[in-house]
Amino acid sequence: MLLADDEAMIRAGVCAILTTDPNIEVVAEAADGHEAIESTRSHTPDVVLLDIRMPNLDGLTAAAELQRLHPGIPVIILTTFDEGDYVARALAAGVKGFLLKASDPRELLMGVHAAANGAAFLSPRIAHRVLTELNGNTLERQTTARAKVATLTPRERDVLTLLGTGLSNHDIATRLHIAEGTVKAHVSAILHRTDTDNRVQAAILAHEAQLIAH
Structure with missing residues (x-):
């Protein structure tokens, strides 16, 4: 999979969590949306994990572009922010998951596996927000x-x-x-x-x- 986040320490932490699962391998990292798109073209990962707020090209714009260029590669958003507009834009862009950095690390692993297997996964807090707004x-x-x-x-x-x-x-x-x-x-x-x-x-x-x- 490919991980994109502009903060090196965050990438290191996320990678540490991901590597606890023997079935997950981080094949590339990126510091902004442009790098994520280019690395996806070069490495063809099974899953792309994107932060939202990144320089040069934000994660939501990158997600939409990745869905256009590589519709078969699932994209997950991993972010600190759970604003309704972000969630709505992410879902409209066709992402397969929306995860929060403050969530239980197990949710990250579950989300990656779900996306890789063709399913969708939302952090419980995000799912609650979506369903509340729908209601x-x-x-x-x-x-x-x-x-x-x-x-x-x-x-x-x-x-x-x-x-x-x-x-x-x-x-x-x-x-x-x-x-x-x-x-x-x-x-x-x-x-x-x-x-x-x-x-x-x-x-x-x-x-x-x-x-x-x-």
Whole structure:
């Protein structure tokens, strides 16, 4: 994976956490968004981890550019800041995760594995913020979400429900006893039918449509 943060001590600390997992290897580091984009082109990492506030090119702008240039490489935001605008811009950019530096280190490892396996991961504090803001206009959002879900086949609805709980394609395939390639096809169909841009937005839709038991 690739790690981008303008503070060398922060990078060292994050790397120390990541290297406690034998299945994670940091293949490159970057000090700003431009370096992150160039290093991604050179190293093709499985996951890119970006800070938000970096010189020359910030993490959110870099995330959007990476999604355009390398749509198959998942991007995670790791930041000190949890402002609503940052979260909204990150989700709109198609990131697969939004983590806080003050969180339990285990969340960082979980987020990296989730992204690498095609799933989405939000720090609990961020997930709470997102759901709280979504609940600000609950009835209208539920109605819209349910109308979108109604366009899905029963199997697509099953896949969306499991996707909404944060499961990867592999885990969904195991749970439904179908091939992982079939799950990928269902996810693509779900994104198209519901007019969502990525798995995070689809997961939020599943919650809005109350497919997930709370």
